[in-house]
Amino acid sequence: MNALAETAELRNDLDLPAKDARHVLHPWADLQALGSDRPVVMNSAKGVRVKDSEGTTYLDAIGGMWCMTVGYGCEELADAIGDQARQMAYYTSFGDVSNEPAAQLAEKLAELSPGDLNRVHFTTGGSTAVESAVRIAHYYFAAQGKPEKRHVLSRVNAYHGGTYLTQSLSGKAADKTHFHYETEFIHHLSSPGHDPDRDPLSAEARLTELLDEMEAEIQRLGPENVACFVAEPILASGGVLTPPKGYQKATLELCRKHGILYVSDEVVTGFGRLGHFFASEARFGIVPDMIITAKGITSGYQPLGAVLVSDRIAETISEAAPSEKPVFSNGFTYSGHPVACAAALTNIKIMTRDDICGHVRDVGPYFMARLRELLDSPIVYTVRGDHLMACVECWTGDEAGPNDKNMALAARVDAYCQEAGLLVRPYENLCILSPPLVISRDDIDEIVGIMGSALTRAAADLEAGRL
Secondary structure, three states: OOHHHHHHHHHOOOOHHHHHHHHOOOOOOOHHHOOOOOOOOEEEEEEOEEEEOOOOEEEEOOHHHHOOOOOEOOHHHHHHHHHHHHHHOOOOOOOOOOOHHHHHHHHHHHHHOOOOOOEEEEEOOHHHHHHHHHHHHHHHHHOOOOOOOOEEEEEOOOOOOOOHHHHHHOOOHHHOOOOOOOOOOEEEEOOOOOOOOOOOOOHHHHHHHHHHHHHHHHHHHOHHHEEEEEEOOOEOOOOOEOOOOOHHHHHHHHHHHHOOEEEEEOOOOOOOOOOOOOHHHHHHOOOOOEEEEOHHHOOOOOOOEEEEEOHHHHHHHHHHOOOOOOOOOOOOOOOOOHHHHHHHHHHHHHHHHOOHHHHHHHHHHHHHHHHHHHHHOOOEEEEEEEOOEEEEEEOOOOOOOOOHHHHHHHHHHHHHHHHOOEEOEEEOOEEEEOOOOOOOHHHHHHHHHHHHHHHHHHHHHHHOOOO
């Protein structure tokens, strides 16, 4: 049997869910169901749709994991990956060695990024990029004789990754389990989300409240002790939480005032999800000290992350590096992986040529407008989002938020969507959506239609006491 036949046989293996349940420990798995829960095993995809091992097709309204930009099954991307793997699959980028795709991609990212963010440190994904950014901030101040300037500010409901340090930076209560977390130098400010449909405070009053809190926390810690503020422009996994207008610019100004570095985590908001390669300046009017990118940089076709670092930081680090040990001792075996970098270059080429960002700016408002029609449902508390990142929050009509009843209701909505061929991402009492950026208006209509029917069925279950 040749390799292609063997691959086809494996893909048609109907025991795959059982094998997966027995052997795979999934990220964010329900440990009480370990070994008994039969996962849906995907084995093919095209455009905005994926197919599982049993032949069921779904419209993927979560874009894999926020990362699908140019759509599944892109032959041009697959060819670029294959061509690079045949030419040179791997070589280390440690020290003074590099490879052609990494060098070309670094130049392209510098061209796309705002301001003077012209230095690129490649990582394996978003988690390692965020961790690297914090380490760069620590090195930056320590090299200048300020090792005490090491405290880091994050926010409640933030998500920054799955490593020890980035999980500690993350502020999602549901993710804080029996692992250990760094608490000595990491501090969480309040969640900055502001929902004009539901919040009693105006955007202006909420902004003042958030800035006062941040200033007070900086003073409590001492500005001379705070290294950086790590912030998603919009909090993605924490519930698609949009800060009040002007928040990003005002917090940057506060950081500048106190000599604190601003790290913009654009793992989700970058590479087109808000209609621009980077949203920091184009949407929110800021040029941070560092930008984090991952996910959409390769459209999910290869794992890759990067820290974009300002020339000012890079030059200071270089000038302040001690002569006896001038080593930047941070990096990973797969930093600047040539195949991943080749994928990113081709992804950028496709996005530019096909004006994917322009397409998002066109269909994004339509997506949000159609989703807001779901507010007519009695079990929808609110709909929030921005372009192609959105959230439908469910409630029973009593107390809002992630209580047991609301979470059970959202889980029922999710189940009905999946039954009808639509994948949304359940989190607590939320249904989160982040479809591939090539999604059409017809696809959007299908998403809203299926969600509407799922909400109607779930509302009937609630009314009949079947939850």
